[in-house]
Amino acid sequence: MGNAQLQSIHVHPVKAFRALGLREAEVEPWGLAGDRRWALVDDGGKVVTQRQQPRLALAAAELMPGGVLLAAPGLEPLAVPVPEPAETITLELFGEKVEGVPATDAAAHAWCSDYLGVPTRLVHLDDPATRRPVDPEYALPGETVTFADGFPLLLASTASLDALNSLISEGRHASDGPLPMNRFRPNVVVSGTDAWAEDDWSRIAIGDVTFRVAKMCGRCVVTTTDQASAVRGKEPLHTLGRHRRFGSKLVFGQNLVPESRGTIRVGDPVGILE
Numbered sequence: 001m002g003n004a005q006l007q008s009i010h011v012h013p014v015k016a017f018r019a020l021g022l023r024e025a026e027v028e029p030w031g032l033a034g035d036r037r038w039a040l041v042d043d044g045g046k047v048v049t050q051r052q053q054p055r056l057a058l059a060a061a062e063l064m065p066g067g068v069l070l071a072a073p074g075l076e077p078l079a080v081p082v083p084e085p086a087e088t089i090t091l092e093l094f095g096e097k098v099e100g101v102p103a104t105d106a107a108a109h110a111w112c113s114d115y116l117g118v119p120t121r122l123v124h125l126d127d128p129a130t131r132r133p134v135d136p137e138y139a140l141p142g143e144t145v146t147f148a149d150g151f152p153l154l155l156a157s158t159a160s161l162d163a164l165n166s167l168i169s170e171g172r173h174a175s176d177g178p179l180p181m182n183r184f185r186p187n188v189v190v191s192g193t194d195a196w197a198e199d200d201w202s203r204i205a206i207g208d209v210t211f212r213v214a215k216m217c218g219r220c221v222v223t224t225t226d227q228a229s230a231v232r233g234k235e236p237l238h239t240l241g242r243h244r245r246f247g248s249k250l251v252f253g254q255n256l257v258p259e260s261r262g263t264i265r266v267g268d269p270v271g272i273l274e
Contacts, residue, residue: 151255163195207268218249
């Protein structure tokens with residue numbers, strides 16, 4: 001374990017859009033700076049993800065000062081500023097009610113609607129310190145999260161992906177593999193560990209920043225979506241179901257909650273504290 005290090009860092013400026021690779025990132029209490037502070041909502045107020053719209057995998061958002069730059073096949077790129085403080089609307093994210101501020105530029109809503117072919121609004125999480133608590137079953141008091149699925153960061157390891165791909169190659173849907181890491185949409189990818197070592201971690205350090213390992217990450221249909229084509233297959237859920245079932249969950253990766261602020265960088269050592 002002495003050689004474990006941070007291999008890559010990924011943020012998703014708009015939830016469900018393509019990941020953006022970074023060389024370094026600021027760790028805030030609710031996740032990496034710039035990660036999932038924006039989301040799309042349908043006309044019923046529900047957050048739209050790749051579960052309903054696999055084509056979101058082909059859309060991209062770049063972080064820029066004061067906003068994001070949206071890009072997607074068939075559309076001109078569009079710069080969207082962070083909205084000024086304004087009245088919030090109530091969104092529904094996996095059954096939770098969350099407050100957010102719609103983009104003030106009508107063109108942003110039209111752009112997103114044009115891409116998906118259904119009425120859609122782009123919404124910003126204005127105050128991540130107060131808007132959405134982490135699941136109280138796994139949280140300490142006051143811990144919050146952005147529009148991420150449930151926790152501030154998701155960690156995956158290259159050794160575990162290699163092991164999973166080996167299992168896929170022996171199975172019924174071997175032609176689906178090998179799968180790239182982006183199927184799992186992690187924030188931080190660690191190399192230099194044993195396969196599945198992360199199952200046993202409870203606290204880690206990446207560089208100078210410490211994290212609590214909150215719970216294993218149960219996986220959904222999004223992992224079967226090719227992030228380069230938006231086409232769905234059978235893997236990895238078929239193989240996870242046979243080899244990585246914990247209770248009712250098919251597990252790959254670990255959810256993290258920051259214990260401190262700081263900057264993490266590709267190449268940082270990863271230490272297992274507990």
